[in-house]
Amino acid sequence: MDVTAAASVFAPRIPLRPSTQFAGGVASGTTGTAAGIGGPPLALLYQHHPGPTMRATLAASFFFATLLSVVTLGIAGQITLADCVLAVALIPAVIAGTSVGRQAHDILDRRWLRPAVLVFATIAAVVVLLDALG
16 A cells, blocks of 8 residues: 555545645646656545545546646647547547446445545555556
């Protein structure tokens, strides 16, 4: 378990304030840019909140971060035809993931949301560490 996820098991609930949301956004943007995994900081910040609140926050964050990345890459001339073909090819996976997610959120919302967030954050940390070492 990464340090942040382990600490969150014992740490008190972080209140949502503009300052904590700003810090979570900065951490998410930093880890998203550096390692391609921006979700865990926000997921940990919202781990004690209802599933719909967490999902809406993460969805909005990912949408705007992705939009900003695509626009920036487009302006920099870094988007190729192969990238566009890959994006189109991945549409069925996005639709399948959305469908599975809609079915799974009821199960996760019951009592599994917080443990799932902590496991997700831990797995993300391990993947980043393995990638950095390899």
